[in-house]
Amino acid sequence: MVAPTTETKSMTRKATNKAKTTEAARTKSAVNKLTVLTELMRRPTGATLEELTFATGWQAHSVRGAISGSIKKTMGLGVLSQKVEGVRRYSIASDAA
Numbered sequence: 001m002v003a004p005t006t007e008t009k010s011m012t013r014k015a016t017n018k019a020k021t022t023e024a025a026r027t028k029s030a031v032n033k034l035t036v037l038t039e040l041m042r043r044p045t046g047a048t049l050e051e052l053t054f055a056t057g058w059q060a061h062s063v064r065g066a067i068s069g070s071i072k073k074t075m076g077l078g079v080l081s082q083k084v085e086g087v088r089r090y091s092i093a094s095d096a097a
Contacts, residue, residue: 033055033056033057033058033066034066034070034071034075036055036056037052037055037056037063037066037067037071038071038075038077038092040052040055041067041071041079041090041091041092042091042092043091045089045091046080046082046089046090046091046092047089047090048087048088048089048090049063049064049088049090052090067079067090077092077093078092078093079091079092079093080092080093
């Protein structure tokens with residue numbers, strides 16, 4: 001077995017730091033994208049799945065998961081889903097209802 005050199009240790013540290021930075025950026029990006037989702041869904045007409053996927057760059061199943069998990073459960077917002085003229089639209093339920 002070969003003992004790790006100083007160069008190998010340095011490379012491992014750099015990889016670990018890069019992973020932490022990437023994870024932090026991903027978390028920040030996800031939070032910003034959740035804000036985008038909620039803003040689009042707060043519009044009077046709501047938003048279609050196509051609009052939400054285009055705005056976030058996520059796939060459809062990821063958008064639906066974010067709506068179900070983060071927006072409904074974590075944020076505690078009411079989400080309305082209705083089909084209008086064959087197109088499903090998602091919106092945030094207003095408190096005034």
